Amino acid sequence: MELRAYMEDRAAKVDAALEAWLPEAERPPAALHAAMRHLVFPGGKRLRPILACAGAEALGAPSDRAMPMAIAVELVHIYSLVHDDLPCMDDDDERRGRPTVHVVYGEATAVLAGDGLLASAFECLTRAPGYEAEQLLGAVGDLSHAAGSLQLVGGQVDDLSIGERLPGADEVEGIHLRKTAALMTAAVVGGARLGGGGHDDLERLREFGLRLGVAFQIADDLLDRDDDEPCSSVRVLGEDGARARAAELIAEAEARLAPYGAAAEPLRALARFSIGRDR
Amino acid sequence: MELRAYMEDRAAKVDAALEAWLPEAERPPAALHAAMRHLVFPGGKRLRPILACAGAEALGAPSDRAMPMAIAVELVHIYSLVHDDLPCMDDDDERRGRPTVHVVYGEATAVLAGDGLLASAFECLTRAPGYEAEQLLGAVGDLSHAAGSLQLVGGQVDDLSIGERLPGADEVEGIHLRKTAALMTAAVVGGARLGGGGHDDLERLREFGLRLGVAFQIADDLLDRDDDEPCSSVRVLGEDGARARAAELIAEAEARLAPYGAAAEPLRALARFSIGRDR
Numbered sequence: 001m002e003l004r005a006y007m008e009d010r011a012a013k014v015d016a017a018l019e020a021w022l023p024e025a026e027r028p029p030a031a032l033h034a035a036m037r038h039l040v041f042p043g044g045k046r047l048r049p050i051l052a053c054a055g056a057e058a059l060g061a062p063s064d065r066a067m068p069m070a071i072a073v074e075l076v077h078i079y080s081l082v083h084d085d086l087p088c089m090d091d092d093d094e095r096r097g098r099p100t101v102h103v104v105y106g107e108a109t110a111v112l113a114g115d116g117l118l119a120s121a122f123e124c125l126t127r128a129p130g131y132e133a134e135q136l137l138g139a140v141g142d143l144s145h146a147a148g149s150l151q152l153v154g155g156q157v158d159d160l161s162i163g164e165r166l167p168g169a170d171e172v173e174g175i176h177l178r179k180t181a182a183l184m185t186a187a188v189v190g191g192a193r194l195g196g197g198g199h200d201d202l203e204r205l206r207e208f209g210l211r212l213g214v215a216f217q218i219a220d221d222l223l224d225r226d227d228d229e230p231c232s233s234v235r236v237l238g239e240d241g242a243r244a245r246a247a248e249l250i251a252e253a254e255a256r257l258a259p260y261g262a263a264a265e266p267l268r269a270l271a272r273f274s275i276g277r278d279r
Numbered sequence: 280m281e282l283r284a285y286m287e288d289r290a291a292k293v294d295a296a297l298e299a300w301l302p303e304a305e306r307p308p309a310a311l312h313a314a315m316r317h318l319v320f321p322g323g324k325r326l327r328p329i330l331a332c333a334g335a336e337a338l339g340a341p342s343d344r345a346m347p348m349a350i351a352v353e354l355v356h357i358y359s360l361v362h363d364d365l366p367c368m369d370d371d372d373e374r375r376g377r378p379t380v381h382v383v384y385g386e387a388t389a390v391l392a393g394d395g396l397l398a399s400a401f402e403c404l405t406r407a408p409g410y411e412a413e414q415l416l417g418a419v420g421d422l423s424h425a426a427g428s429l430q431l432v433g434g435q436v437d438d439l440s441i442g443e444r445l446p447g448a449d450e451v452e453g454i455h456l457r458k459t460a461a462l463m464t465a466a467v468v469g470g471a472r473l474g475g476g477g478h479d480d481l482e483r484l485r486e487f488g489l490r491l492g493v494a495f496q497i498a499d500d501l502l503d504r505d506d507d508e509p510c511s512s513v514r515v516l517g518e519d520g521a522r523a524r525a526a527e528l529i530a531e532a533e534a535r536l537a538p539y540g541a542a543a544e545p546l547r548a549l550a551r552f553s554i555g556r557d558r
Contacts, residue, residue, distance in 0.1 A: 023428060029436040032428055083394060088386035107367035111390060112436055115362060115397065116428035122401045123427055126420030133412035140419050141405030148402055149302060149311050149395035157308040157391055 003269040007050055010063055014049040017067045018074065021124050035105040035113035039078050044096060048073045048187040054266035055188040055205055056195030066191035068128035069139050072121040073187040076147050079117035082110055131194060139190040146186035155179030162230040169236040173214060181213020204256045211253035216274040218246040246275045282548040286329055289342055293328040296346045297353060300403050314384040314392035318357050323375060327352045327466040333545035334467040334484055335474030345470035347407035348418050351400040352466040355426050358396035361389055410473060418469040425465035434458030441509040448515040452493060460492020483535045490532035495553040497525040525554045
């Protein structure tokens with residue numbers, strides 16, 4: 001399959017859905033809504049929402065079926081970036097070549113914009129028409145757990161707590177599981193759930209997503225090669241070790257897709273992309 | 280009815296349910312979980328969760344039926360306090376006679392503890408057994424809307440934006456509606472929803488909750504009489520005007536409870552309490 005065309009098509013649909021869902025930048029309080037949109041438009045590759053689409057497609061559903069989860073997971077991702085960039089956290093002034101939210105709108109509004117994005121993620125799942133309440137509630141459960149203190153937020157705390165110390169390889173992978181893989185997993189699983197997946201499907205795709213997420217983060221560490229980054233797979237495994245671990249995880253991930261045949265081709269291509277991508 | 284005994288009984292149930300739901304303070308990352316619990320235990324009066332209980336009771340359901348909403352709404356309330364206290368917002372070092380979360384655990388952990396509490400609020404609604412998915416999804420919808428950029432978070436942005444200027448009475452009431460009344464309304468409505476309330480019940484209780492919430496905030500302004508507080512009803516209405524407006528709102532609120540007879544006695548007593556209380 002032509003992955004680039006696939007990703008562009010799905011990203012365009014995600015952009016349109018996000019545009020339709022989020023309050024306009026002019027809607028009062030305008031500073032808040034503009035700040036919420038600042039990092040959403042223009043977006044990045046929309047990898048997490050595309051994973052949600054591909055999750056639904058693996059179950060034989062059209063990608064649009066995953067759209068409420070696609071939007072929700074992107075909003076959670078963006079909220080986490082807005083808060084991670086804050087002066088009291090990573091203190092980043094720039095992201096994707098643009099000033100970060102707190103630089104443009106101030107720190108208080110950046111905290112509140114992140115909060116607003118997080119609430120908005122859950123609300124959008126409750127407003128989607130044409131689904132069983134059970135499906136949407138399950139998606140809220142997937143996403144709130146992934147965003148919470150045992151996953152995304154907890155991983156960020158542990159990442160910040162490493163400080164100058166050299167962590168072990170297990171510790172680094174544990175942080176990557178929670179900080180990166182949990183949300184990607186929620187995307188695939190939630191998309192599959194809205195696409196009609198049953199219990200066994202969701203379990204398989206959970207195993208797929210966790211491995212893809214960790215491999216993605218290892219690839220990110222290989223690209224970054226930032227010696228200042230304490231929680232880096234390259235730092236604890238070496239370059240060859242990191243590359244081998246990522247390849248192993250992706251092979252394991254792909255094995256979980258066997259029951260889905262050609263319908264899982266987008267997930268397979270995304271798994272390979274997650275370790276072969278460039279900036 | 281004996282309101283004090285009622286509130287103590289319901290608050291004890293809410294405390295027990297919060298204790299059972301939140302990860303233990305020792306659970307890794309321990310700093311995060313301890314920070315999340317810091318303002319939850321010991322709590323305040325638990326007014327919002329008690330409103331959820333009373334909402335279910337008005338529909339003839341036992342108060343326990345509202346417990347998932349009671350917990351969720353308290354977690355959202357506490358998250359908002361943790362973020363409001365941050366140095367970049369209200370910069371408060373103390374709350375209820377104890378140091379605030381960022382003073383004890385640092386600013387980064389305080390931001391993340393708030394984030395974790397917000398995610399936890401939604402997760403707890405998805406984990407409650409014995410409800411129809413429709414009811415719980417509706418409660419997630421009530422709560423996420425109340426917490427979002429058009430309500431709680433937006434009200435906080437507008438509150439911060441007043442600065443030194445003297446706002447109009449409508450502007451102050453609009454901020455109180457979003458910053459205070461929306462979450463109280465979600466509590467009553469969500470509790471009633473889990474107690475089996477239908478569309479008309481939820482609409483009536485929404486009208487009740489909005490009025491109770493604004494009256495509560497006016498009473499708070501009357502108690503506070505902080506001349507430094509720009510967004511104060513007393514400042515824009517005067518003391519007598521504020522008192523009259525609160526009484527008018529509570530009379531209007533009580534009128535909505537007529538269909539529920541004795542079952543709404545707790546809501547009636549809470550409405551009167553909200554304007555008659557002392558610290």
